[in-house]
Amino acid sequence: MITIEQIKTALTENVTNINIEAIPLDGRLRDYGIDSLDYFSIINELQSLTGVEVPDEDIDQLISIDAIYTYFQERSK
Amino acid sequence: MKIRAIASHIPSNAIDNLEQGAKFGESADFIENKIGALRLSRLEPNEDTSDIAVKAVNALIAQSGLSKDSIEALVVVTQNGDGSNLPHTSARVHAKLDLGKNVAVFDISLGCSGYVYGLQILKGFMQVSGMRNAVLVTADPYSKIIDMDDRVTSLLFGDAATATWLSDEGQWQLSPALMRSDGSGASAIAVDNGKLKMNGRQVFNFAAMTIPPHINELLNQESLVETDIDLYCLHQGSAAILDTISKRFPDVKDRFVLDMKQQGNTISSSIPLVLEKAIRQDQVKRILICGFGVGLSWASMILTNGEI
Numbered sequence: 001m002i003t004i005e006q007i008k009t010a011l012t013e014n015v016t017n018i019n020i021e022a023i024p025l026d027g028r029l030r031d032y033g034i035d036s037l038d039y040f041s042i043i044n045e046l047q048s049l050t051g052v053e054v055p056d057e058d059i060d061q062l063i064s065i066d067a068i069y070t071y072f073q074e075r076s077k
Numbered sequence: 078m079k080i081r082a083i084a085s086h087i088p089s090n091a092i093d094n095l096e097q098g099a100k101f102g103e104s105a106d107f108i109e110n111k112i113g114a115l116r117l118s119r120l121e122p123n124e125d126t127s128d129i130a131v132k133a134v135n136a137l138i139a140q141s142g143l144s145k146d147s148i149e150a151l152v153v154v155t156q157n158g159d160g161s162n163l164p165h166t167s168a169r170v171h172a173k174l175d176l177g178k179n180v181a182v183f184d185i186s187l188g189c190s191g192y193v194y195g196l197q198i199l200k201g202f203m204q205v206s207g208m209r210n211a212v213l214v215t216a217d218p219y220s221k222i223i224d225m226d227d228r229v230t231s232l233l234f235g236d237a238a239t240a241t242w243l244s245d246e247g248q249w250q251l252s253p254a255l256m257r258s259d260g261s262g263a264s265a266i267a268v269d270n271g272k273l274k275m276n277g278r279q280v281f282n283f284a285a286m287t288i289p290p291h292i293n294e295l296l297n298q299e300s301l302v303e304t305d306i307d308l309y310c311l312h313q314g315s316a317a318i319l320d321t322i323s324k325r326f327p328d329v330k331d332r333f334v335l336d337m338k339q340q341g342n343t344i345s346s347s348i349p350l351v352l353e354k355a356i357r358q359d360q361v362k363r364i365l366i367c368g369f370g371v372g373l374s375w376a377s378m379i380l381t382n383g384e385i
Binding site: 014036037041044047048 | 103107111277278279281282285286315321324
């Protein structure tokens, strides 16, 4: 099972120059400067952590920390 | 067989990658720090693959003292050769350099892993043929196949050529290469209807997941630890992928070379371009090179200065 803290850690480790704590859980990550290559790194790390594979077509669903949490929670069951 | 010298040719013609990025709404920070290239070099008008290959070989001859008469083999790594790829581009290069008929020439069809494969192939070829001097050329101008309206590929690739002199009297010894393939991922980077298509995420994941353990496997094979390597000269895919891979080696992260700002990702030329500078540094005694991409194909090798 994934936790919000693990998602924030993945964000912190893979994104520089952005204060992750300032991003609300439901805030659109793109609006806070998370770009497409950041997404690759973050999702790659969360895939390794959870064993859940994220197909390309699902990437657009992962718009916020909350959305990432829900996505991985549902598929980790 | 050892590497004796490396030279290169980067066309002065180029496109401004900040302007290209702005077309797609990408920030200057993204272009500089994630893509890693402010400028993408381009063939001059009316210039073809063999032309930049010849310029790289001529630079090698001028800089190293290599004599044309001593060249016994000339190999070109490319997947975007002159015309329709028939005849092989190395034959065009052979003619333009006016080399003798006793020279073996052939092409190797590989992308970003091509330089490492090329070194291994040419080293073995020279040994079984009793050759003393040969030239490995890389020249794979992706500008021929890039759709400038494609956000994924148009911000990344630049044109360049390199020439490496392999000789029995060289200074840099080559370890046996570690070579791997996964054809099930072949469609991740492929040409469709004459234009390059790339699944950026698939390629990124492949490199991020595959290359760190691959590097560790090579270090184990050579009974070395990561701190024994002075420089890690990996394929310059993008700043982001190099950052992701190097993070897996925190103790030596600063030994991973990033140098693609002025030309972009130049496919099989990217490793020899950084190597050309690396082997000139007196304090550098051992270098790990690693190429990865089209195929999917990846390969790595350790170069050791003969003095140690």
